[in-house]
Amino acid sequence: MTAVADPIATLEMINRSAAFNRWAGFELIAAEPGKISLRMPWKAEVGQYSGFLHAGLIGAMIDTACGFAAAGLVGRVMASHFSVNCLSPAVGSAFVAEARVVRAGRRQIFTSAELFALQDDGQRKLVATGETILMVAEAPAAETGLPARP
Incomplete structure (x- = not known):
């Protein structure tokens, strides 16, 4: 397991580099090794037919937040x-x-998340929870100097 020298800068760079995260409007609002808060504003494109946040975006936020919490602690x-x-x-x-x-652990990282809807009156409402099992990933071949896998 590799410690991340500057987890906040690393996570902000990852967030900015991901086209999906930019499209969705994901914003890092708090981070420390092993813990993260990620915000997304409402926009019509993320809604489903009844006007709620689409479950795909709920999953994406939970997956991304859990991944960032783990990446801030152990790296890729x-x-x-x-x-x-x-x-x-x-x-x-x-x-x-x-x-x-x-x-x-050395190979797997277990995370959990809660997703809150922010109301106009400033209240937060718990709307979803999630859990993720992540694996420590190898660096791409370009970073290691090793040949890429087929």
């Missing part, structure tokens, strides 16, 4: 499994996913 990771529990319709002016590392 990839999800091997994640699950999402939708607790109530996700309606709000913005959404915040808060994730933390539950346990970091």
Whole structure:
């Protein structure tokens, strides 16, 4: 397991470099090794037919927040499994996913997250929870000098 020298700068760089995260409007609002808060504003493109946040975006926020929590602690990771529990319709002016590392082993990192809908009156409503199992990922061949895998 590799410690991350500057987890906040690393996570901000990763977030800016991901086209999907830029499209969705994901914003890092708090970070420390093993813990993260990620915000996304509401926009019509992320809604489903009833006007709620689409479950795909709920999953994306939970997956991304869990991945960032793990990456801030151990470096490059990839999800091997994640699950999402939708607790109530996700309606709000913005959404915040808060994730933390539950346990970091040499090969697997277990994380959990909660997703909150922010209301216009400043209240937060818990709308989903999730858990992710991530694997420590190898650096790409360009970074290691080794040939790429077929």
